[in-house]
Amino acid sequence: MRSIVDFASEDVSLDRAAILRSQGVPDEAELSENFEKIYIKATELFRELAESKGIIAGITTSRFEEVFRGEGLNEKRNPVEEIYRNSSYLALFAVTLGPVLSSRVTELFNAGDYAPGYMLDSVSSYAADKLAYLAAEHLEAELAGGEAPAVSCRVLSYSPGYCGWHISGQKKLFEALYPEEIGITLNESCLMTPIKSVSGVLIAGPGEIHEFVNSYPFCNTCAARSCIERMRSL
Amino acid sequence: MELLNQISENLQNGFDEKVAALTKEAVEKQIQPEEILNNGLVAGMNIIGRKFKNHEIFLPDVLLAARAMNCAMEVLKPLLIKEGIPIRGKVVIGSVKDDLHDIGKNLVAILLEGAGFEIIDLGNDVPADKFIRVAREENADVIGMSALLTTTMPVMKKVVDLVKDEGLYGKIKIIVGGAPVSKEYALEIGADAYSFDGANAVETVESFFPKRGS
Ligand code: B12
Secondary structure: OEEEEEOOHHHOOOOHHHHHHHOOOOOOOOOOHHHHHHHHHHHHHHHHHOOOEEEEEEOOHHHHHHHHHOOOOOOOOOHHHHHHHOOOEEEEEEEEOOHHHHHHHHHHHHOOOHHHHHHHHHHHHHHHHHHHHHHHHHHHHHHHOOOOOOOOOEEEEEOOOOOOOOHHHHHHHHHHHOHHHHOOEEOOOOOEEOOOEEEEEEEEEOHHHHOOOOOOHHHHHOOOOOHHHHHHOO | OHHHHHHHHHHHOOOHHHHHHHHHHHHHOOOOHHHHHHHHHHHHHHHHHHHHHOOOOOHHHHHHHHHHHHHHHHHHHHHHHHOOOOOOOEEEEEEEOOOOOOHHHHHHHHHHHHOOOEEEEOOOOEOHHHHHHHHHHOOOOEEEEEOOOHHHOHHHHHHHHHHHHOOOEOOEEEEEEOOOOOHHHHHHHOOOEEOOOHHHHHHHHHHOOOOOOO
16 A cells, blocks of 8 residues: 545644643743734744645555664664564554745745744644644554544554664665655655654554554653653544 | 834834834934934833733734834944944854754744844754854854754754864854754853744843843
8 A cells, every 4th residue: 555645724723732842831821912813823824835745655564574673773672673573464554734834934024024934833733743643544544445434453653763763774675665755855864854744664564563662762862752641542 | 212112012002113213213312222222212122022921912023013012223333333332142053964944943043133142143953163253253252053854953062063173162052952952962062052932032042141230
C-alpha cells in the first residue's frame, strides 16, 4: 500500500489549551485582549494557508529493520525496536503543512509583526504534530477496511529523533519512502524542508504493544516527553 | 515626567504608533534622547520583563511591546548616534549551518534588541567562519548561535575553536541555545553561556556587561 493523502485543514483540530501550554501559558491564565486577537487571527491564517499532505507506504518487517538500523547510531536499548517487532502492520510516513505557512511566519517577522508571527509558528508546530496523529488514524481506518477500527488494532507514529531512534535514521527512511513526491526534502544534517514536517513509522498492533516504561537512560534528557500522553490515549 | 510615563505605558500595551508619536513629541520638547530611552522606553520594557517573569503576561505581549520599542528606536537611534551615546553591546546572532529553523533565534534577537543591545542578525544556515568574520568586522561583543537539531550543533564547537584560533577567546563572549542544546554541551565546547529561553538569554547577555550607570 502506498498512498498520498490530502488532509483538509478543518480536520486538524486546534486544541487552544494545548497550543497555549506549548507557549508556557498555564490553563487558568488570564490573557490580554491583544493576546486573544492574535490567537484568533493565527488560527484563521492557519486554516487559509495550510497545505496539509501526507504520504504513507506499507513496509515489511524485514525491510523496516534495515531502515530502522539507519546509520547504526540508535540507542542499544530502545522502545521502538521492541514495539515494531510485535506489530501486525508497519508503514513509513511523512506529513507536512507545506511551505506557505512557514514563509508567512518569516514575512511577519521581517515586517516587525513578531507577536502574530510567533503565534502562527506556534499554531503550525502544534498542527504539524497533529498531522502525524491524523496519518495514524488514516492507516487505522484503512486497515479496518471500511469497518470501525478494531479495538485490537491501534496505530501510533514513531519518529527518528525520538525514543532512541537516531535522527540520522531519516536518511534511510527517505530513500525507502521518497517524500520528495509531496515536496518534503531532507538536507545533509537531517533537517526537513518545509520546516513543519514530520517523518517516521506508523506501527499497528494491539494497544499493549505501544506501552513501555519511560526509564531508558535517554528519557532523562528528552525535551518532548509526549510518550506519556500518547500511551494514555490508547 | 508625564510624557515619559505615557511612553512607558503605551509601550507596555504594545501601541506601537502611539509610542513612536510620543517619542517624536518628546524629542520636539527637547527631552534628551538618552532620558527618553532610559526613563520611557527601557523603563517600560523593564516592567514588561518583570510581568513576564511573574507570568502576569506572556510572550506575545512581550513581542508587541518589543515592536513598539523598535518603532520608537527608529526615531531615537540617529539622535543617540549623533550624541555619541554608547550602545549597550553588539551581538552577532544566527542559526548555524544547515539549520533552517529560526524562530527561537529571532525571539532571542528581538528580546535582546528590546533590552538595548545592537543586533546583527545573520539569519539561518550560517557557516562557522561567517560568525567570526562579521563579529570581527563589526567589533561585536557577543556571538549567539542557535540550533534546532543535534546534527547541526557541531558547528557551534567549530565557531568556539575559530574564536580561540583568532585569539579572541574571552574577548568575544559566546552564548548558545536551541531545543537540543544544554548547559553541559555549552561547557563541553567552551562556550561562555547557554540559555534555555529568550528572557534568560537577556539576563545572561546583560551579565557579560557592567551594570548601566556603574
Ligand atoms: C515544536 C517541535 C516540532 C514541530 C515544529 C518544528 C519547528 N521548530 O518549527 C514539528 C512537529 C514540525 C517538529 C518536527 C520535528 N522534530 Co521537533 N520539536 C518540537 C519541540 C516540541 C519544540 C521546538 C520549538 O519550536 N520550540 C519553540 C521555539 C520558539 O523555541 P526554540 O526554537 O527552542 O527557541 C527557544 C530556546 O531554545 C532558546 N534559543 C533558541 N535559539 C537560541 C539561541 C541563543 C543564542 C540563545 C541564547 C537561546 C536560544 O530561546 C528560544 C526562545 O525561547 C522540540 C522539543 C522542545 N521541547 O524543545 C522538538 C525537537 C526539537 N524535535 C525533535 C525532532 C527529532 C524532530 C523531527 C526530526 C522528528 C521527525 N523525525 O519528524 C522533526 C524535524 C523537523 C524538520 N523540519 O526537520 C527533537 C530534536 C532532537 C535532536 N536529536 O536534535 C526535539 C528536541 C524533541 C526531542 N526528541 O527531544 N518538531
